[in-house]
Structures are given as structure tokens and as C-alpha cells.
Amino acid sequence: MEKTKLNNDVEMPVLGLGTFLMLPAQAEKAVYDALECGYEMIDTANAYMNEKAVGRGIRKAGKNDVFLVSKLWPTVYEEEDAVEKTLARLGVDHLDLMFLHQPAGNFMTGYRLLEKAYKKGLIKAIGLSNFHDKKLQKVLDECEIKPQVIQYECHPYYHAEEVMDVLAPLGVKLMCWYPLGHGDKMLIGEEVFKRLAEKYNKTNAQIILRWHIQKGHIVIPGSTNPEHIRQNADIFEFALTDEEMKEIDALNCHKRYYTADNEKEESYASMILDFADQE
Structure with missing residues (x-):
């Protein structure tokens, strides 16, 4: 599995398993299946309500070197022990990367919490999820x-230029969710992917994931299908040409599948979830 070096010299796998929308039993099995076929990174979050299951899947696979990622939900940004509670649910003594999940609530207090955990060695890297515009700049100005x-x-279809134009000069890496366009059949079925899939004896999805890797992105495709999990990781023994990369780049039409406005983002700060009540 290829890795990338973060701006604090931590090495991070460029591909992992995403567990968004997975029920606990699904997450536990998918994590086990992914680790068994060579994955080295798992992504979860407080709000996915499957952290305990992710921890079980890791222990079942007997892996001690998993790059583990989770996210704090806005309702716990002001809880001093929010990071420690996350570690306890996962059954680990540290996280390799922890995000603030949404730009909502008292996010600067949340960021200070991550900085404190970073200094204590409880997390190895700090991340922001879904931050943009003024809230992103506020974190950068005050952190x-x-x-x-x-x-x-x-x-x-969407290259996240508005955030990466700001963050790339700081050496911040882009970790992509919806790397396959939320399963959009129009995107996945684009003629360029069909042609390249035939050329390289791959699936259309594998071609898209390979494009991400060559762009320098980190990807976390989610699946509960063991064969799809295996296929998503089978993208490191071939490379697209510069011309093919440019052809895929040209598909960018700034189409998003999720767009948050300030009202929606702030609603997350009142969305109370009982993270302790996980299976």
C-alpha cells in the first residue's frame, strides 16, 4: 500500500476503508475483510455510531498497525474528554488522525481540544472535515x-479547488469522500472510464480511484461487499498516462452531491447523539 507524508512527517496510507452509513455489524465485518486483504487505514466518526464495531473488526483481524481515523461531532467540541471517550470506544490508546467533523458550533474550542490531544500524543495528526470559506480561514488564522x-x-466531476487553493500551499493533504461521485452511474459510466477500464483490464471504479491516487489524493471508498473492497485496493500495479489524466481532469464540471449552507451546518451543533450507546 502506498503512503504519503503529511506536513508533520507522519506517513499515511493513500487508500483506506470508509465506514459511513454502515451499521455496527456491517462495519465490523467490512473492517475485518479490508484488513485481511491488505488495507492499512480505516475511517470512522463519532456520528457514524460504529466506532465500537470498528474496534472489534480491527481486533478480530489481529492487526496492530492500522492507521485509524475518527472525527469529533460538534456537540462534543466543548467536552474536555471527548478524545479520550473516542479512544475508549475504539479500544485504542491513540488515533493516527482525528478530524473536526463539521464547521459548526464552537469549532475553535474543538480545534484547541485537538491541539491539546496532539501535544499529549493521543492523536498523531489533526484534520478538518467539510470546512470552507470564512470558517476554514478562521481556523488557519487562529490555530x-x-x-x-x-x-x-x-x-x-468536482475537484474541491476552493479549499485546496487555500490549503495546498500549507502542505495540507486532501482526503476525498464520495471519491466515486456517490455512486453516480453517469459519472462512473463516462466513456473515458469504459475505454480505460478495457485497456488496463480494470473496472471503471478502479480507474477513477487510480486517477485520485495519481492526483495526490487520499481516498476512503466505502463498501460492505468483500469483492468490491478487494477491487478498490487493486489499483497500485498500473498507472494512467499524463494524457489520460488530463482527459479525466476535463470532466470537472463543479458538480457536487452535497452542499452545506450555514443554516444546515449550524443545525449539526444541536444534533444530540448518544455516542456511548453504540453496539
Whole structure:
């Protein structure tokens, strides 16, 4: 599995398993299946309500070197022990990367919490998820430790330029959610992917994921299908040409599958979830 170096010299796998929308039993099995076929990174979050299951899947696979990622939900940004509670649910003593999940509520207090955990060695890298515009700039202006990663929507129809124009000069890496365009059949079925899939004896999805890797992105495709999990990781023994990369780049039409406005973002700060009540 290829890795990338973050701006604090931490090495991070460029591909992992995303567990968004997975029920606990699904997450536990998918994590086990992914680790068994060579994955080295798992992504979860407080709000996915499957952290305990992710921890079980890791222990079942007997892996001690998993790059583990989670996210704090806005309702716990002001809880001093929010990071420690996350570690306890996962059954680990540290996280390799922890995000603020949404630009909502008292996010600067949340960021200070991550900085404190970083200094204590409880987390190895700090991330922002879905931050943009003025809220992103506020964090950058007021933080002591610059973030290492941003998690944001990105796929061939949308390249996340508005955040990466700001963050790339700081060495912040882009970790893509919806890397396959939320399963959009129009995107996945684009003629260029059909042609390249035939050329390289791959699936259309594998071609898209390979494009991401060559763009320098980190990707976390989610699946509960063991064969799809295996296929998503089978993208490192071939390379697209410069011309093919440019052809895929040209698909960018700034189409997003999720767009948050300020009202929607702030609603997350009142969305109470009982994270302790996980299976």
C-alpha cells in the first residue's frame, strides 16, 4: 500500500476503508475483510455510531498497525474528554488522525481540544472535515498547529479547488469522500472510464480511484461487499498516462452531491447523539 507524508512527517496510507452509513455489524465485518486483504487505514466518526464495531473488526483481524481515523461531532467540541471517550470506544490508546467533523458550533474550542490531544500524543495528526470559506480561514488564522489533512467531497466531476487553493500551499493533504461521485452511474459510466477500464483490464471504479491516487489524493471508498473492497485496493500495479489524466481532469464540471449552507451546518451543533450507546 502506498503512503504519503503529511506536513508533520507522519506517513499515511493513500487508500483506506470508509465506514459511513454502515451499521455496527456491517462495519465490523467490512473492517475485518479490508484488513485481511491488505488495507492499512480505516475511517470512522463519532456520528457514524460504529466506532465500537470498528474496534472489534480491527481486533478480530489481529492487526496492530492500522492507521485509524475518527472525527469529533460538534456537540462534543466543548467536552474536555471527548478524545479520550473516542479512544475508549475504539479500544485504542491513540488515533493516527482525528478530524473536526463539521464547521459548526464552537469549532475553535474543538480545534484547541485537538491541539491539546496532539501535544499529549493521543492523536498523531489533526484534520478538518467539510470546512470552507470564512470558517476554514478562521481556523488557519487562529490555530497554533496547522492541520495536516482536510476531508472534503472530491471526484472527477468536482475537484474541491476552493479549499485546496487555500490549503495546498500549507502542505495540507486532501482526503476525498464520495471519491466515486456517490455512486453516480453517469459519472462512473463516462466513456473515458469504459475505454480505460478495457485497456488496463480494470473496472471503471478502479480507474477513477487510480486517477485520485495519481492526483495526490487520499481516498476512503466505502463498501460492505468483500469483492468490491478487494477491487478498490487493486489499483497500485498500473498507472494512467499524463494524457489520460488530463482527459479525466476535463470532466470537472463543479458538480457536487452535497452542499452545506450555514443554516444546515449550524443545525449539526444541536444534533444530540448518544455516542456511548453504540453496539
